């Protein structure tokens with residue numbers, strides 16, 4: 001994702017909803033990951049959020065938790081992070097401004113697929129291995145709709161039938177429908193082109209489905225974006241993270257049972273010693 005995209009997105013962030021932001025079941029799964037760590041450690045954790053997701057800030061963190069966020073976009077930090085000043089660091093997830101073994105738990109909601117496959121994602125896993133203390137936990141909700149949402153014609157047939165609840169659900173389904181190979185990924189720009197071709201215009205989309213006009217118009221941002229998402233699924237993430245080289249073991253994969261929950265698994269990994 002380009003930093004320019006996120007600086008524009010910051011103003012519109014409150015319009016985004018589930019499944020692209022965490023719902024109650026996702027928060028429960030993140031609590032489960034936190035619980036895994038707490039069962040083995042008596043002290044409060046040193047936690048890190050990749051991104052500035054307010055729902056992760058609002059988890060039931062134990063008293064005494066040191067909670068940091070890390071995000072490349074100063075505009076997203078300024079507009080979205082609810083934590084105290086100075087607790088959101090500006091920087092890259094693949095070159096974190098953090099000491100080795102300085103964090104116990106790292107959470108990320110929907111960010112893994114923003115890194116290229118396989119190199120960016122492998123670089124993130126290496127960096128996590130460095131900053132996590134032995135036994136530390138990484139839990140991430142993936143957007144992994146490829147192969148689960150049918151082709152674009154099928155998605156638009158569901159849209160026409162009124163069976164797609166929100167713009168965010170439509171986007172997720174089209175990411176799955178239009179995703180190429182793992183290395184090719186899916187371009188939000190291409191998703192918007194398909195929406196425009198199918199429904200005519202953003203205002204029409206909003207009017208036909210009773211969706212927020214401001215939100216559908218935010219597709220303009222994606223239309224201008226050069227970004228590509230690489231929507232790796234849980235099995236592939238676990239494979240990349242595992243083995244002697246990866247150094248993580250998989251503790252849990254949760255597939256929430258809300259609509260499209262199967263496309264949004266939460267993977268919990270533990271860093272070896």
Ligand SMILES: C[S@@+](CC[C@H](N)C(=O)[O-])C[C@H]1O[C@@H](n2cnc3c(N)ncnc32)[C@H](O)[C@@H]1O
Nearest residue numbers: 006020051053071072073076092093109110111
């Ligand atoms: C966490 S992701 C996905 C959205 C997510 N569902 C949420 O609730 O925030 C969005 C954030 O990731 C940040 N980001 C994406 N790639 C990054 C990277 N390589 N390093 C640092 N921040 C990154 C963007 O600046 C943006 O604020």
